[in-house]
Amino acid sequence: MNQESLRVIDKSNYYDVLCHFDQHITDALDRFDGQKSNLSGLSKSRAGFRNILICGMGGSAIAGDFIKNVWTEVLGLPIQVCRDYHIPRWVNKESLVIACSYSGNTEETIAALHEAMEAQAQILTIATGGKVQSIATQHGLSHITIQGGLQPRQAIGYALTTLHAVFSEIFKSASVREEMSHIVFQMKHLATILKTIHDNNPYIHDSKILHDKPVIIYASERMFPAALRLKGQITENAKLLAFGYAVPEMNHNEIVGWESVHEAHHAPCHVILLRDREDHPQVQKRFEILMRLLKGKAHWTEYTSDGGTLMERYYNLIYRGDWLSYYMAIARNTDPTPVDIITRLKNELAS
Structure with missing residues (x-):
C-alpha cells in the first residue's frame, strides 16, 4: 500500500476527507454559532419537555445514538432514536422531536417529520437543504443548516457536533466549546499517525488482516454506537459484510454459535472488540472470559477508546474506525466512496 495505489483506487479522494475531520468539527461549531438564535423558542420550552425523539437514518441516526448515551445521563430524560417512517405513539406536545437528514430528502425522516x-411535538430540523428544510420554512419550524458536499457517512463530524451543540444550547448545559477543543486537538494528533501510508501504521497493518472476511464487532451497550458506526463504515467503504452485537446480550445466545467453529483458519469471520474504561466491571470481566473461551476460533483485534469525557472517547473510536475501514477498502482494491447498490435501491423505490 502506497500513495500511488491510493490515487488509483481512491478515485474520489476519500483520504482527503478523513484528513480534514478536525476541520469538520470546528466548521460545524462555527456554523451552529451563527444559527443558534433559531433555537430560542425551543430553549424557552425546555422545562416542558418530557421526552426526546431523534429521527434519522444512516449516519444521522448513528449521531443520534451517540447523543442518546451522552445526554440521557445529563438530562435524565428518555431519549430514543427513530429509524422508521413512523414515530412512537407516545410523541405529543411535550416531546422534542429532532429530524436529521443530511441530504434533506430522506423519505423515512420526512414521513416521521410529518x-x-x-402529534403537535416541538420540532427541530437539521439538514443541508432539500425537502426537510423546505418543510421547516413552510411551517415555521426551528432549523439548523449544515455544510453539504459530502457523502452522508463522511459528514459524521458535522452531524454529531451539531447535535451536541444543539443539546447544549437548548438545555443550557455547559458550553461544548472546551470539550470540542480537546476533541479537535486529539483528532489532529491522531491524523498525523493514521494518515501515514507506511506499514508501521497500525491500521494499515490491521486492514491487511481484516479485509478478507466478514467482520463481527462486539462492544458494551455504552460503546455500541461506535460498533454500529464501524459496521456501517466497513460495509459501505470496504464493501464487506459486517455485524455488530452487544455484550452482555451476546453471552446469552450468540456465543453458542461459536461452538461450530474449531480453528481460526476456518472461521467464517474476523472479530473486533471495542472496549472502554468505564464499561461495567462485569462487562469487562465478560470480555476477558469471552476471549479465553473463543481463543483459537477466530482472529481477534481489540481497540480501547481514549479520551476524557464519554463524547471524547466516542470521537476517538469513530475516527480510528473510519481510517480502518478506509484502509480495508484499499486492501480490497475497492474505491471506498461509491455506494452503487444504495443508489440502485433508491432509484427503484422512486420508480
Whole structure:
C-alpha cells in the first residue's frame, strides 16, 4: 500500500476527507454559532419537555445514538432514536422531536417529520437543504443548516457536533466549546499517525488482516454506537459484510454459535472488540472470559477508546474506525466512496 495505489483506487479522494475531520468539527461549531438564535423558542420550552425523539437514518441516526448515551445521563430524560417512517405513539406536545437528514430528502425522516407535526411535538430540523428544510420554512419550524458536499457517512463530524451543540444550547448545559477543543486537538494528533501510508501504521497493518472476511464487532451497550458506526463504515467503504452485537446480550445466545467453529483458519469471520474504561466491571470481566473461551476460533483485534469525557472517547473510536475501514477498502482494491447498490435501491423505490 502506497500513495500511488491510493490515487488509483481512491478515485474520489476519500483520504482527503478523513484528513480534514478536525476541520469538520470546528466548521460545524462555527456554523451552529451563527444559527443558534433559531433555537430560542425551543430553549424557552425546555422545562416542558418530557421526552426526546431523534429521527434519522444512516449516519444521522448513528449521531443520534451517540447523543442518546451522552445526554440521557445529563438530562435524565428518555431519549430514543427513530429509524422508521413512523414515530412512537407516545410523541405529543411535550416531546422534542429532532429530524436529521443530511441530504434533506430522506423519505423515512420526512414521513416521521410529518407525523411529529401531526402529534403537535416541538420540532427541530437539521439538514443541508432539500425537502426537510423546505418543510421547516413552510411551517415555521426551528432549523439548523449544515455544510453539504459530502457523502452522508463522511459528514459524521458535522452531524454529531451539531447535535451536541444543539443539546447544549437548548438545555443550557455547559458550553461544548472546551470539550470540542480537546476533541479537535486529539483528532489532529491522531491524523498525523493514521494518515501515514507506511506499514508501521497500525491500521494499515490491521486492514491487511481484516479485509478478507466478514467482520463481527462486539462492544458494551455504552460503546455500541461506535460498533454500529464501524459496521456501517466497513460495509459501505470496504464493501464487506459486517455485524455488530452487544455484550452482555451476546453471552446469552450468540456465543453458542461459536461452538461450530474449531480453528481460526476456518472461521467464517474476523472479530473486533471495542472496549472502554468505564464499561461495567462485569462487562469487562465478560470480555476477558469471552476471549479465553473463543481463543483459537477466530482472529481477534481489540481497540480501547481514549479520551476524557464519554463524547471524547466516542470521537476517538469513530475516527480510528473510519481510517480502518478506509484502509480495508484499499486492501480490497475497492474505491471506498461509491455506494452503487444504495443508489440502485433508491432509484427503484422512486420508480
